[in-house]
Amino acid sequence: MAQRSSFVVVANRLPVDEVTTTDGEKQWRPSPGGLVTALHPVLAQHRGTWIGWAGGDGPAHDPFDLEGIHIHPVPLSAEELERYYEGQSNATIWPLYHDAVETPVYKRRWREAYRVVNHRFAQAAAEVAAEGATVWVQDYQLQLVPAMLREMRPDLRIGFFLHIPFPPIELFMQMPFRAEVLRGLLGADLVGFQQRLAAQNFVRLARHLLGLRYEGQSIQVDGRRVKAGAFPISIDTADMEKLAADPAVQARAKQIRAELGDPKTIVLGVDRLDYTKGIELRLKAFRELLADGKLNVGEAVMVQVATPSRERVEHYQTLRVRVEREVGRINGEFGRVGTPAVHYLHQSVSKQELAAMYAAADVMMVTPLRDGMNLVAKEYIACRGDTGGALVLSEFAGAATELRQAFLCNPHDPDGVKDALLRAVGAERPELKRRMRVMQRHLRTHDVARWAKSFLDELAVDDEKAGD
Numbered sequence: 001m002a003q004r005s006s007f008v009v010v011a012n013r014l015p016v017d018e019v020t021t022t023d024g025e026k027q028w029r030p031s032p033g034g035l036v037t038a039l040h041p042v043l044a045q046h047r048g049t050w051i052g053w054a055g056g057d058g059p060a061h062d063p064f065d066l067e068g069i070h071i072h073p074v075p076l077s078a079e080e081l082e083r084y085y086e087g088q089s090n091a092t093i094w095p096l097y098h099d100a101v102e103t104p105v106y107k108r109r110w111r112e113a114y115r116v117v118n119h120r121f122a123q124a125a126a127e128v129a130a131e132g133a134t135v136w137v138q139d140y141q142l143q144l145v146p147a148m149l150r151e152m153r154p155d156l157r158i159g160f161f162l163h164i165p166f167p168p169i170e171l172f173m174q175m176p177f178r179a180e181v182l183r184g185l186l187g188a189d190l191v192g193f194q195q196r197l198a199a200q201n202f203v204r205l206a207r208h209l210l211g212l213r214y215e216g217q218s219i220q221v222d223g224r225r226v227k228a229g230a231f232p233i234s235i236d237t238a239d240m241e242k243l244a245a246d247p248a249v250q251a252r253a254k255q256i257r258a259e260l261g262d263p264k265t266i267v268l269g270v271d272r273l274d275y276t277k278g279i280e281l282r283l284k285a286f287r288e289l290l291a292d293g294k295l296n297v298g299e300a301v302m303v304q305v306a307t308p309s310r311e312r313v314e315h316y317q318t319l320r321v322r323v324e325r326e327v328g329r330i331n332g333e334f335g336r337v338g339t340p341a342v343h344y345l346h347q348s349v350s351k352q353e354l355a356a357m358y359a360a361a362d363v364m365m366v367t368p369l370r371d372g373m374n375l376v377a378k379e380y381i382a383c384r385g386d387t388g389g390a391l392v393l394s395e396f397a398g399a400a401t402e403l404r405q406a407f408l409c410n411p412h413d414p415d416g417v418k419d420a421l422l423r424a425v426g427a428e429r430p431e432l433k434r435r436m437r438v439m440q441r442h443l444r445t446h447d448v449a450r451w452a453k454s455f456l457d458e459l460a461v462d463d464e465k466a467g468d
């Protein structure tokens with residue numbers, strides 16, 4: 001019989017990776033991420049369980065304990081990976097929820113696989129959750145889980161958090177099994193979003209599509225009350241500040257600048273290679289400023305680190321071709337021997353190297369066309385203990401609601417992006433310091449632990465029992 005937990009996290013991915021040691025033995029290693037850092041104390045305190053996919057398409061692994069967390073793997077077959085994960089999650093829902101900046105693809109067999117896999121996750125949660133337990137379901141891959149789980153286990157307190165945007169009604173209505181997805185989410189007691197606007201989209205959609213009544217952010221469903229709310233996610237600010245202050249990281253930052261030829265301005269981009277992140281438009285802005293003579297090669301250099309992502313999904317393959325063509329074009333036109341205009345890394349880098357890059361960069365460009373939050377923007381701010389550096393930030397990133405002192409821009413307006421970049425490059429030190437300080441103060445109080453706590457506190461409030 002499975003271990004029963006009073007706190008259960010259900011996410012597509014487990015916070016662990018299976019690695020093969022030098023003597024060929026397989027081992028589990030924690031894969032650190034913001035979510036697990038934030039939830040670890042709660043999980044450890046409640047002998048909590050994390051349900052998720054362990055990577056790969058092999059048979060199910062037995063549950064095990066790692067660093068105080070009970071890990072409960074859910075298997076996916078190769079076909080399910082293609083249909084549920086790459087298909088329905090990343091070629092249908094991901095683009096649709098990001099303003100359809102790429103055209104969403106709708107396929108019946110993907111939806112079917114999504115249902116089957118969501119049911120498997122719900123069943124796993126129903127098995128491991130203790131009587132009256134709290135279950136927190138994460139993100140767009142698992143939107144049907146709350147309703148499925150409620151059906152199996154009406155005694156549970158169920159929360160759901162969406163890490164990506166929730167689209168306006170007109171867009172959501174495109175989706176063939178829209179009502180099923182909405183009902184899936186309404187199985188939760190609390191549905192959390194990154195932004196207030198997303199929560200509003202959700203309650204309005206409930207009325208529009210299912211004729212449900214709502215008051216404020218609270219929807220009436222089958223005699224229950226489902227609350228919606230904004231819970232902007234964040235980073236482990238203290239940890240990031242500490243990492244950036246490490247002398248080895250600071251030394252590496254200096255070394256990076258020297259390796260780049262000691263330019264006046266280092267412009268940095270760090271993203272998953274994803275079409276929502278606005279990598280192309282940022283490269284184009286840089287190219288046009290070089291062409292206009294407003295920036296000069298040698299004085300200004302751009303570094304773009306793009307982590308390989310979802311490489312079997314077609315949208316991502318064509319994006320890679322376009323980005324690499326643009327980098328080649330800029331370097332071909334403006335580079336000199338030994339002095340390229342753009343350094344492009346299609347790789348994942350370590351947290352230390354990332355912190356050193358943030359510390360070295362004079363201008364950080366975060367220019368998504370649409371982004372739930374964007375943690376890169378917050379990480380950059382936390383790494384600027386020297387209060388130097390400038391953040392150019394898209395108004396369409398959730399982070400823009402909080403980081404008002406960034407150089408904000410509309411990523412759909414190329415001249416606006418160029419203008420924000422130039423203002424960031426030209427800003428004087430006292431101005432940069434003023435902006436940076438305000439944002440750093442905000443992030444010190446609004447970190448990822450606060451995010452998790454505020455969601456879980458709200459989830460624990462039972463309005464029906466409170467009798468209002």
Ligand code: ADQ
Nearest residue numbers: 163233270271272305307347348349371372373374375376
């Ligand atoms: P993502 O779309 O993955 O997350 P983001 O929030 O920027 O986007 O997080 C990316 C993370 O990956 C950051 O912690 C960053 O440091 C790391 N990373 C990026 N490139 C890297 C590289 N080359 N090497 C190593 N690490 C790299 C989704 C939503 C976001 C939301 C988060 C959390 O799309 O909007 O902020 O979830 O809710």
